[in-house]
Amino acid sequence: MPWDAGGTPAELDQYLAAEGAGGRVLIPGCGTAYEVQAFLRAGYHVSAIDFSPAAVEMAKLQIGALPAELYFGDFFTYAFGVREFDVIYERAFLASLPRAMWHDYAARVYELLRQGGKLIGFFLYGDKQGGPPFCLGTVNWALCSGNISRERLHFEFAIPCRYLRALNDGRSGTA
Numbered sequence: 662m663p664w665d666a667g668g669t670p671a672e673l674d675q676y677l678a679a680e681g682a683g684g685r686v687l688i689p690g691c692g693t694a695y696e697v698q699a700f701l702r703a704g705y706h707v708s709a710i711d712f713s714p715a716a717v718e719m720a721k722l723q724i725g726a727l728p729a730e731l732y733f734g735d736f737f738t739y740a741f742g743v744r745e746f747d748v749i750y751e752r753a754f755l756a757s758l759p760r761a762m763w764h765d766y767a768a769r770v771y772e773l774l775r776q777g778g779k780l781i782g783f784f785l786y787g788d789k790q791g792g793p794p795f796c797l798g799t800v801n802w803a804l805c806s807g808n809i810s811r812e813r814l815h816f817e818f819a820i821p822c823r824y825l826r827a828l829n830d831g832r833s834g835t836a
Contacts, residue, residue, distance in 0.1 A: 684747030690754030694720035745775035751782030756794035
């Protein structure tokens, strides 16, 4: 599949090792769910969701019998219950969304994160017009998040986005 990067970035493992263990993590647009294993190793309770039947089937193969929750559904409307997440992990899901949906993305992240929770991951920055991928610039993020209170939502661009920069430059693989 064209969106399958073939594994978990080393930077994620380094970040998880430095941050300590545990908590609840949500992986929207999980694709083949390679990151599920990394979060499980770090002591997280993992929930992952994708709306692509092909992605969910591949994720099931990747996850196997591991203790993770995998959902087929729409991140924007799926009823996760009263759960709040400590971490939402972003890896190209936002870049797959048209810019007109970015405020909805930020609002949903705000809704699902607990107070003091973190949005971490890889963010595709650049000046590329059109898409997908839809590149994020500093001006775009301000527009995306709108009037959402920063008191409850702590955005942490914790992992270098070197990997996705290569995609933005039109190359494939890691940079």
